[in-house]
Amino acid sequence: MSVAIHPEPVAGDPTAVRWVMPAGTLPFVGAPAALPPELQTLVDDGTVTRVEVEPDAVRVAIAAGRSWRVVGGRVRSALVAALGDASAWRGPGGADxxxxxxxxxxxxxxxxxxxxxxxxxxxxxxxxxxxxxxxxxxxxxxxxxxxxxxxxxxxxxxxxxxxxxxxxxxxxxxxxxxxxxxxxxxxxxxxxxxxxxxx
Amino acid sequence: MTCGPHGPGSGSGSDAGTTATLDHTHLALVGSPNSGKTTLFNALTGLRAKTGNYPGVTVSRYEGRVEVDGQQVLLEDLPGTYSLDAISPDEQIVSDVLDPGDPTTVTPEGLLVTLDATTLRRSLRMLAQVLHTSVPTCVVLTFTDELYRRQGALDVEALRRALGVPVVAVVGGRRQQLGGLRALMVRPDEWSTPVVLPPTDPTGVTGWIDSVLTSSGYRLPVTDARTQRIDAVLLHPVWGSIVFALTMFAFFQVIFAVAAPLQGYIETFFAFLGDQVDAHVSIDWLASFLSDGILGGVGGVLVFLPQIALLFVLISLMEGVGYMARAAFLMDRVMAGAGLEGRAFVALLSSLACAIPGIMATRTLPSPRDRIATMMGAPLMTCSARLPVYVLLIGLLVDRDARFGPVGAQGVVMFALYLVGALSAMASAWLFSRIGRGTGPLLPFYMEMPPYRVPSLRSVGLAVYDACRGFLRKVAKIILGTTIVLWLLLNLPHPSDAQLRADGVEPSDRAAVSTYVIDHSAGAAVGRFVEPVFEPLGFDWRINVSVLASLSAREVFVATLGQVAAAENPDQPADALEQMTVADGPRAGEPLFTAPVLAALLVFFLYALQCMSTVGVLRRESGSWKWPAIAFGYLFVVAWSMAALTRLVVGAFV
Amino acid sequence: MSVMSFTLGQRRPTPRAVQVTTGSAAPAIPATATGTLAELDCGARARVTGVSGGADPATARRLVDLGFAPGAEVEMVRRAPMADPVVFRVAGYDIALRRMQARCIQVSTTS
Structure with a gap:
């Protein structure tokens, strides 16, 4: 089964969306040291500017000129694929x-x-x-x-x-x-x- | 519309030109059947609802006005649907209305989507489709009280966050709780919109729903124990069938027997009015026009109201409680034999009382193909108006003392007529559903079995009110019009006293005059004109006139024939009928009501759509003249052929 | 997750007799049986694996919209007196389908 996620807006920051995921999907919080390839691709092509992990969500920010209505589907697919394998993520150093x-x-x-x-x-x-x-x-x-x-x-x-x-x-x-x-x-x-x- | 990455509360950019130029806000209600959508509509709009039709289709359109702080909101109640991927005309309407690119319909400025809180896992699928239309959407959660009662859980505020659209919980149709919703209804352009639309692929939607429900703390309600206990009896192969038979018997009794005295009062009242007119209006033709034409027509309309009201009380109670789905479940296999589904049973059963409530009961069928097929079969069920005709003709045909073994032959013939009527109705429905299959996709059969609920009296009352009002508004004109036209046909030209005396009729002898008038009327000319058509059935022009007159209502046949007979032998009209001979033509002088002719007449009345009220209600319920024309045509052809065949067969044996 | 087993084409003597619980502790790999919803016995549960509307994709889509989406758990609740239609519990509600529609829904059961 793929990981079930849904988007929620972030008050005051239209570039960011919290992708709510099941609690405990990822074993760390904060900015990941390394992203799975599916997400890294989106960072590399300038769509995604920032990824931050929360206990039950991944907060993703997109470049200022982009619209979530346009890129949302791609970000969702990349996240679902990336969250399918938690071992592809690297948490920030020294975190427990x-x-x-x-x-x-x-x-x-x-x-x-x-x-x-x-x-x-x-x-x-x-x-x-x-x-x-x-x-x-x-x-x-x-x-x-x-x-x-x-x-x-x-x-x-x-x-x-x-x-x-x-x-x-x-x-x-x-x-x-x-x-x-x-x-x-x-x-x-x-x-x-x-x-x-x-x- | 507000698009783009706006969070809740930031969507203030209304698009120019839509709200500014209109004096009201246009919203539509979207939801699945049983989601409390119509209850909410009734609670919001009250009696200010208006019924109409969508252009070109037979789907009723309901809209009502809601006033919020002096501002008008036009609320449209869209047909219930489980999906925007339409597979029926009803559902196509929803898709068309929600599609801003569709030129035939006006897309509302906002949508109120009713979601049954106890079936969220299913209903969020449709919400995902609705959100993709990009029409501002507000979710109205219904049955939250039932969710909590059945130990379910839901955090409404978290659901609002997860969906990204406004979410309002309402309980039942309680008007006092609608304040929050009413306040929201004024400015749909300010509703928050989802930051990212839900996925469209089935697996993706499943994931979205899982995630939304998990983060809203949704706990599926336990199965309703009360419903399970009741179903264990009501759907039991033995007990369930017994309860079903008893329910249907009671149902039929109410429409047939309880309505009868009420109809009797209406008839008596109009007869009283007619007598008053006769007593006070001295001009004979005017008195006759007022009492027989106008009052007869109005009375002929109103006489159906008790049956329609009672039928809709029963149907909306059965629907509201949840028994309709169970009854349909029990009868589905049987009705499948006629190409129909279980819910058609109630419509056919009601037609035993009268085809008019029966045809109106087809509204409960979700598939338009089944609805038409049932409507085409319903007029064949032996309705109560056929009874006096059958009683008269059987009395002439079969000797009172004749017996088939232990039972009277008259009763056997009556039973056979009921049976043949029912079988023909099923056959006709089967045929029309087969024909319909070629024209549209075959709808899959599915039927939600809602938990048993206590129906709201308000909804029952509104359903009855709506049915009666619709009948009076749309059908009254047709019935009244036909009655008046028939009166004119049978009473014009009106002879002068001198003319009457010249032909040996005493103008003071009203019975003789009325016979004379009918004999020389335009209707009689029609009766003579169509004589060649009915000659193979053995009908002479007098029967033709009576058949023509019975178009206003079948029982008029008895009255008209009685009138003719009474003129010939006022003391013994029945004997007069028996002794009546063919007036002219090659068989002149032979007895008219021979066994083959009587049998042919019985069979003719069994099949012919001899009832303009039914034609009128067919017009109203199917939305066009096409289906009533087809019904009248095919039933006439069948009636003629079967009557001719009967006359041949009976003639060969007698 | 508690899963009721069923055997295709064969009636079990008692519906509750072979109820098994497969938790995380269950060591054995569960054996799965596949079939269609129409083959479920009363009280049996199964998981939807796919929906094929036969020749009609609109029917398949509708069945998914009614809650018979891949992954959904379905329980067969009861049959009508003449064996058709059949009531199923899916997505938290009860719905009656004719066997013809039930045959369009592929399921797997774990035993």
Whole structure:
């Protein structure tokens, strides 16, 4: 089976498109050191200017004069072919798998779940990622809210796992320096949620 | 249209000249059958919908107006389709309307695509095709409540991101939830468009759908347990067949028996009005024109309304609940013998009550070829209007006490007429579907089995309203017109009193006068003129006049003959009929209603399209005069040939 | 993925009797059988490998648009009293096809 992908626009950058792919297709994030030949051809002929790998997407930028409606089909075919063989990609030097998880967490914080927290007067920030274990800090209205344990963390973990299956555990702490106890709250192993975030 | 690499919200560049010059925005609804498209259309437009036809085809066109903040939106409800690769005229309309290069249709400024949230994996295939038309598109997700109830999951916001077009979820046809959608409908030129269009090859589309659904957190709903339990009974080989037979019996009973008293009230009411006219209008011919011509015509139209309303209540309930697909599933093998599909069964069954609701019921058939074939067969089913004719003629033909073994012979003949009618209907449908096969591609048979759902009363009401309104608007003119023309034929020229006296008729004897008028009418001239045509059937001009008069409605045959007979023997009209002799020609003086002639008449009425109302409804449902003309022509030829044959055969035995 | 097996041209005594689970742990290479949808027994599942509309490419295209795309998983749900048509579950919904159409859809089953 070929890899299933679809394009999503990048806000504020009409030359770039995020090609969303199944999480875990590529084992690294960032600008690849070497591209598979199918994509390299597009870079060589001046169509594609930049390729960047995210946990569940490949961000591709095209030359300023080009239109995505015109070259989109070629980029898609090249990507599907290139993603069919992950070993043809070379990640940036010195990267490890926790980088993928770290970027996934950052995207989740910047995205829907972060919006939800901020919308409820809370703050959420990444403390540490190590060996598949994620630590985030909760602040503001969320710091001592009992629902942050279950609802929020579950949503958070689902969103991270959707981008990076490597996550083994999510731990939330109250923000350092927040008043009251600074406890470490360990979460129960994740159970599948019945409804998605938007339900 | 906004093209190029614009993200959502950036598509502000409307192309000049389209929206600026029009006072309304033109949108169209696209979606598969059962996707809640029509429910949404009804909820958005209410009763302000307008029915018409697309040029040159027999496909109904529905459009309605929606007012949003003082701005007019024209919404067109396109026929339901599973794909833009059209294989039928209905679907071709959708493709043509969506094709900006097609000169015969106006391409809307935006499309509302209804997608059933429980069948997204299938419905996104059509969305991929729709997006390639480059007409601005907004997705309307339906049945999200059912998706969640069946433990499915979907992140609507993520789906919007993945598709690149606006996505709005609506539940059922609840009007209060349509605010967001209505607000969007005003400015389709501002809708976001996909940054890159979906692939076109089947495997590529599968990948695109997989990816879109995965990133939207889509979880396929579990099979509806309620539907499975109900289907285990309703589609069971034994129980399912029993329930089906009972349902169809009840269905037939409602159209036949429940409608009868309602029709009786309408007839009584118009008879009352006619009497009032007779009592208060002193000029005889005017009274007759008003009561028999106008009131008879209006009454003849309205008398069909109870049946049509009841039929559409039942059909839309069956469709809304989801039983129609099951009934068709059970009957498909049987109907396949006639070259039709299961859904045609309901139309043929309804025709037993009356061909008019039966022909209207063919709207449920997706294939135009099947629709025409069923319409051509439906008039052959023995409708209730044939009953009085059959009763009269059988009474003359078969002795009341004659028996075939334990059963009365009259009943056997009646049953045989019903059976021959049904078999002929199937044969005719088979023939026309064979002929149709040569002219168009053979449509593959497929039928979605939707989950059982509670139908919205609003949709049922609108379907009934729409059917009755369509009938009154399009068919009333034809029926009323024919009735008036027939009245004129049978009553003109009107003799003066002096003329009547000269011919020995007392002007105060109304029965005698009406007989005289008919005898000397233009219709009688027609009856005499066509005598050579009907001579081989043994009909004399009086039968011809009655047959002509029965074009307005078959039962008029009985009344007209009765009138003639009553004039000859007012006390015993039945005896008069029996004693009636051939008026002129080589057989003058011989009894008119001999067994061969009676049998020929029965067979003639079995086949002939002796009903202008049916012709009118054929005109409306097929969209042109071609099919009613063909139906009238072929049924006349068949009726004549079969009647002539019957007269020969019966004559040889008697 | 749980896959029900079926044997072409042969009725199984009980539909559930030979249900097997092929997970990542299954060591053996699964044997595949190919045939058309029309040959599936009640309750059997298969994966679409291709659609040929016989002489009519429009039929083939329509069947794909209805969800019988290569790769789609199909389950045979039930037969009508006179063996035709047949209800299949594909892409999350139920659809009835006549055997004539079902024969246009090639499937493979894993056993």
């Amino acid at each position: 798998r926790d980088d993928v998880l770290r970027m996934a967490v950052e995207q989740v914080i910047a995205g829907d779940v972060g919006d939800y927290v901020r919308g409820h007067g809370g703050r959420i920030s990444l403390l540490d990622v190590r060996g598949g274990r994620v630590e985030v800090a909760l602040g503001g209205a969320c710091a001592h809210c009992p629902s942050s344990d279950l609802t929020l963390t579950q949503r958070f973990e689902v969103a991270v796992r959707a981008r990076c299956p490597d996550v083994t555990e999510v731990v939330t702490r109250d923000e350092p320096g927040a008043s009251g106890e600074t406890g470490r709250r360990r979460l129960l192993p994740l159970r599948p949620v019945r409804r998605s975030a938007a339900g």
